[in-house]
Amino acid sequence: VDLVESGGGSVEAGGSLKLSCSASVHVGAHYTSGCFHQSPGTEREGASTTSNDDDAISYADSVKGRFTISLHKAKTILYLKMDRLKPEDTAMYYCGADWSCWKAPDVDIFRANPSLLRIWGQGTQVTVSS
Numbered sequence: 001v002d003l004v005e006s007g008g009g010s011v012e013a014g015g016s017l018k019l020s021c022s023a024s025v026h027v028g029a030h031y032t033s034g035c036f037h038q039s040p041g042t043e044r045e046g047a048s049t050t051s052n053d054d055d056a057i058s059y060a061d062s063v064k065g066r067f068t069i070s071l072h073k074a075k076t077i078l079y080l081k082m083d084r085l086k087p088e089d090t091a092m093y094y095c096g097a098d099w100s101c102w103k104a105p106d107v108d109i110f111r112a113n114p115s116l117l118r119i120w121g122q123g124t125q126v127t128v129s130s
Contacts, residue, residue, distance in 0.1 A: 001119050003095045008124030015085050015128070021078040021095030021121060031099035032110050032117075034058075034069065035080040037091035037126075044094065046111030048080060051104035058107040062088075085128045095121040 002024040011017055019035060034049030048069040050057045057069055068081040078095060096117040098105050110116055 003119060003121035005095045005121045005124040008126045010127040011085055013087055013128055013130050016083045019080040019093055023076040030104040031097055032105040032107055033078050033097035034111055036094045036096050036114050039091045044114045046114055049107040049111040051107050053104035056107045058111040087128050087130045090128050091126060092123040093126050094123045
């Protein structure tokens with residue numbers, strides 16, 4: 001399975017971007033996917049995750065009210081709409097996913113623990129200038 005991100009770029013503070021993440025094949029019957037960010041010298045952190053089972057969503061406190069995650073299940077495309085961007089949002093953004101035969105992985109646990117996800121995209125850069 002390949003995940004391909006797109007939609008990164010450079011914007012001024014207060015601007016918006018919409019990231020897309022498409023999967024080459026269906027990830028699995030029950031999956032959780034999300035967007036994670038990483039700046040040089042820091043750990044990868046979860047911005048938001050969602051599952052296809054029950055449409056559960058988890059947001060990091062730093063992005064609540066500004067970012068909106070959505071999943072087009074039929075096309076297996078994940079979107080992250082990022083509004084009111086701040087310079088501190090500058091990072092490489094990665095799409096990650098994992099799946100189970102029984103139930104989609106918990107969105108809160110996987111957002112907080114990126115190392116648990118087994119499938120990753122190549123990342124797309126987001127730069128927000130002040």
